[in-house]
C-alpha cells in the first residue's frame with residue numbers, strides 16, 4: 001500500500017529539526033557579536049546544545065527517510081520535481097554540515113562541547129586559532145546557504161498550499177489528515 | 178673472588194656517587210623555560226585551559242631537609258592566556274584582575290611538609306588583587322637526572338580574591354573553582370656545609 005501521507009516518524013523528525021533550526025539560527029545571529037558577558041557564554045552554550053541536538057537527530061532522520069515508505073510525488077512539471085529533489089538533498093547535507101561545522105569550529109577555538117552542560121563530547125580537531133577563524137567562516141557560509149534553501153523550501157510549500165491547493169504541505173503536517 | 182668483590186664494591190660506590198651527592202643538594206636553580214603555570218576554569222561546564230607566560234619562581238628544596246624548604250612565585254598577570262583573545266582582553270579588566278591597580282600576584286610559602294613517598298605539601302600565602310589568603314598545595318617531587326621536577330596544584334576559589342565581580346560573580350556561568358597547576362623544573366647546587 002502506498003501511503004498518502006508521510007509517516008509519523010518522518011513528520012515528527014521534520015518539525016522537531018525545523019523548530020530547533022528556527023531557534024538556533026536567530027540565536028546564532030544575535031549572540032555572535034555580543035560583548036563578552038555571562039549571558040553570552042550561556043547563549044553560546046544553548047546554541048551549541050540545540051545545534052548538537054540537530055546533529056544527533058540527523059542519523060535517525062536519515063534512516064527514516066531511507067527506510068520508511070514515502071508518499072509518491074504529486075503531479076508537477078518535471079523541472080519543479082527536479083528542483084524540489086535537489087533542494088531536499090541539499091537541505092539534508094546542510095542540516096548535517098551546519099552543526100558539524102559548528103562543532104569543528106568550537107573544537108578549533110579550544111572550547112570543548114559539553115552537551116547540556118553534562119556530557120563532554122570529544123574535540124574533533126585540536127586547538128588552532130587560524131583553523132578556528134576559517135571554520136567560523138565556513139559555519140557562516142553554510143548557514144547563509146541553509147537560510148537561502150530554507151527560504152526556497154518554505155516558499156515552495158506555501159505556493160503548493162495556497163496557489164496549487166494540493167496536498168504537499170498537508171501530508172507533512174502534524175495536524176493534517 | 179675477593180678481587181671481584183672489591184671490584185663490585187667500587188663499582189657500586191661509583192654508580193651511587195651521583196645519587197648520594199645529589200641527595201645532599203638543594204634544588205634552587207629554577208629553569209623558567211621548562212616550568213609552567215597553567216589553570217583550568219569551567220564555563221557552563223566546559224573546561225577551558227589557560228596559562229601564564231611570565232612568572233618567576235624561587236625555590237629552595239632539599240628532599241633531605243624538607244622543613245627548610247621554601248618557595249615563592251611572582252606572577253605577571255598581564256601575561257595570562259585565558260583560552261581566547263576575547264577572554265584575555267576581558268580578564269585584565271577591573272572586574273577580573275584589575276591589572277592596572279594590581280599587576281602582580283604572588284605566592285609565598287610558609288612551610289613545606291612531607292606527605293610520605295614523593296608527595297609533599299606547601300602551605301603559604303597567596304596574594305591576588307590586594308587580597309591575601311592561605312592556600313595549601315600538594316605536590317610531587319621527582320629527580321630526573323640532575324634536575325628536580327615539582328608537579329602540583331590546588332583549587333583556587335576565585336571569589337575569595339574578587340576575581341570576577343559584578344555580573345561575573347555568578348558562579349553558575351564561570352565556576353568559582355579554578356584548578357591551578359604548576360610544573361617547576363630546578364637544578365641543584367651542592368649545599369654549603
Ligand code: HEM
Nearest residue numbers: 024025028029032048051052054099102103106113140143
Ligand atoms: C542547526 C544547527 C545550527 C545552526 C542553524 C546554526 C546557526 C548559526 C548562525 C546563523 C550563526 C551566526 C553566524 C554569524 O552571523 O556569524 C552561528 C554562530 C555560531 N555557531 Fe552555530 N548553528 C548551528 C549549530 C552549531 C553547533 C552544533 C555549534 C557548536 C557546537 C555551533 C557553534 C556556533 C558558534 C560558536 C557561533 C559563533 C561564532 C562566532 O561568532 O564566534 N553552531 N550559528
